[in-house]
Amino acid sequence: MFAVDLRPLLPALIVAITALVVLLAQAFTPKGSRSPSMGLTVTGLAGALLLSLTMAADARYGRGATTGGTYVADDFALFFHVLLIGLALMATLLSPAYYRENGGERGEFYTLMLFSLVGMLGLVSTTEMISMFVALEIMSVALYALAGTRRDQIESQESALKYFVTGAFASAFLLFGMALLYGLAGSTQLARVARGVASASPEQVPLAVLGCGLLIVGFGFKVASVPFHMWTPDVYEGAPTTVTALMAAGVKAAAFGAFLRVFPGSLPALREEWVPALAALAAITMVIGNLGALAQSNLKRMLAFSSVAHAGYLMSGMVGQSEAAGQAVLFYLVAYGAVNMGTFGLLASLSKGGREPLSLQDVAGLGERRPALAAALTVFLISLTGVPISAGFVGKFYLFGAAVNAGYTSLAIVGVLMSVVSAFYYLRVVVAMYMREGEGEDAWAAPEASARLSLLVAVVVTLGLGVWPAPVLDLARAAALAL
Amino acid sequence: MIEQILFYTLAALALVAAIVVIAQRSPIYSAFALIVVLCSLSGIFAILGSPFIAVIQIVVYAGAIMVLFLFVLMLLNVQKEADDPGGSKPLRTAAAALAAVFAAQVGLVIARARFASGPEQYEASTRKVAELLFSPTFLYVFEATSILILAALVGAIVLAKRDL
Numbered sequence: 001m002f003a004v005d006l007r008p009l010l011p012a013l014i015v016a017i018t019a020l021v022v023l024l025a026q027a028f029t030p031k032g033s034r035s036p037s038m039g040l041t042v043t044g045l046a047g048a049l050l051l052s053l054t055m056a057a058d059a060r061y062g063r064g065a066t067t068g069g070t071y072v073a074d075d076f077a078l079f080f081h082v083l084l085i086g087l088a089l090m091a092t093l094l095s096p097a098y099y100r101e102n103g104g105e106r107g108e109f110y111t112l113m114l115f116s117l118v119g120m121l122g123l124v125s126t127t128e129m130i131s132m133f134v135a136l137e138i139m140s141v142a143l144y145a146l147a148g149t150r151r152d153q154i155e156s157q158e159s160a161l162k163y164f165v166t167g168a169f170a171s172a173f174l175l176f177g178m179a180l181l182y183g184l185a186g187s188t189q190l191a192r193v194a195r196g197v198a199s200a201s202p203e204q205v206p207l208a209v210l211g212c213g214l215l216i217v218g219f220g221f222k223v224a225s226v227p228f229h230m231w232t233p234d235v236y237e238g239a240p241t242t243v244t245a246l247m248a249a250g251v252k253a254a255a256f257g258a259f260l261r262v263f264p265g266s267l268p269a270l271r272e273e274w275v276p277a278l279a280a281l282a283a284i285t286m287v288i289g290n291l292g293a294l295a296q297s298n299l300k301r302m303l304a305f306s307s308v309a310h311a312g313y314l315m316s317g318m319v320g321q322s323e324a325a326g327q328a329v330l331f332y333l334v335a336y337g338a339v340n341m342g343t344f345g346l347l348a349s350l351s352k353g354g355r356e357p358l359s360l361q362d363v364a365g366l367g368e369r370r371p372a373l374a375a376a377l378t379v380f381l382i383s384l385t386g387v388p389i390s391a392g393f394v395g396k397f398y399l400f401g402a403a404v405n406a407g408y409t410s411l412a413i414v415g416v417l418m419s420v421v422s423a424f425y426y427l428r429v430v431v432a433m434y435m436r437e438g439e440g441e442d443a444w445a446a447p448e449a450s451a452r453l454s455l456l457v458a459v460v461v462t463l464g465l466g467v468w469p470a471p472v473l474d475l476a477r478a479a480a481l482a483l
Numbered sequence: 484m485i486e487q488i489l490f491y492t493l494a495a496l497a498l499v500a501a502i503v504v505i506a507q508r509s510p511i512y513s514a515f516a517l518i519v520v521l522c523s524l525s526g527i528f529a530i531l532g533s534p535f536i537a538v539i540q541i542v543v544y545a546g547a548i549m550v551l552f553l554f555v556l557m558l559l560n561v562q563k564e565a566d567d568p569g570g571s572k573p574l575r576t577a578a579a580a581l582a583a584v585f586a587a588q589v590g591l592v593i594a595r596a597r598f599a600s601g602p603e604q605y606e607a608s609t610r611k612v613a614e615l616l617f618s619p620t621f622l623y624v625f626e627a628t629s630i631l632i633l634a635a636l637v638g639a640i641v642l643a644k645r646d647l
Contacts, residue, residue, distance in 0.1 A: 108641045
């Protein structure tokens, strides 16, 4: 018999067990009585978060351990564990009010969210391609269903179907790429793929490059980069807003985690091949994402294009040399995650009686009638633009710095120019909130305590990282070094 | 020699049937063509000395999953696909051209590639598969797959049923 170290799996295991408990509790709750789902979910996630923090603190508790050589709890994985579980916790706190206002709070919603979190945690922790693929599918399958949970709305159904079809298509590319790399290296372990690619003979190089290209297509779909972004606006618009928040913040973080582990982490031997491809993709992603956002009048669609644009910023950071690039991307994922959770969460918690604030006119007068919420939304939008003292500024500074150091100054210039363009559509919302008069009675809900707590955390993280980024930057550096 | 003849016959059959799957207008015919694809692949696995995978391929895919497909198609009474497959004509032409370029590229690269494990070191007996599947290396995959299936199950029920 062999002994297997199960410690790296523990946080994901707790999340999975919580999902099952929520599912069972839902089945045994009599109709009409208060559902315990949210309380159970928060408890489980808090436990998993505490455990991840403890593990990160000391090697005795499992930092650096591996399960079967395929699932690791290195600094990189644990950094993402804390980020992803934190984001899921925020989304959970935002959800009950939103679902109550928009019809049908159901325990299965929490179960699916927890399942998708299990997938995200696996995605950033595995060092083996089959595991990575299965984790990606767990995350995606749960989200396909979540996107369609507003059953009364045709947009929600459309969102689920579109996400499913394009997602399955993207998975096929990813799988094909993995198969080619396996053919080259004779193993699905990323470490052995790295060795196989590094020692590839000249006639094997085309195989490696093709595999790489297919992987870029697959990951490009998941992080919503141009030209694989077509699904993003429709899916983000149709999905329930708190699910959109999880998609924009969590999925992007997890997908970039795997992206970093595979590309700078395992394929440094092919840098000369994939860096120019990634740089070109980053440039068109920034341009098309921002120009697309300019044309939108629906706030959720605008934020969807903004999410595409941010995939471009993040990819321009990945062009840099592995360690600095990793640090920049990891830091930006924290900043971007908090901000996006906050923005979508705020829109979600304002919705009342099935009506969500979706146009500029819907948020007009918010500054006068709800000064605190308007201030919070202003902070988020300023951070998305990248104005100093916000997390977005520090993040973009490091991302573009990484690109410049790698010799891609033009990429940084495109990024800065496009950030200026983005100021127009982000600040348009701020102007509407403060300068325009609201019409008639205000149609917004008052966010309840749990949602307010979640938004407060988002504001504190956004401003905190803007003013004092050093601790998180250090953690991000340590995590990037583990790659 | 016989192996090679068998392989090329099965591979050609799989390719032709795969083209029928997407070219055929009637979903039922597509499903039947897919069965042919899966059976040919199963034959290829058998030639490679992996009877277990070959049988599983037939039992699970060509058997259970295809029966399910056909059931759903017949229950929904899906008729012939509408004449207009959607999308503008230039867009469809561009997609076909892109697919052709991609196919040529993949074909060229694979034809010239040298793979890590040649047939001489290849072993895929049932015993080997089981040893791998239950080894610590694939512990996570093995467990995660059950989560994946459960997530798909819960998701399908949530989408299909209005009230639980």
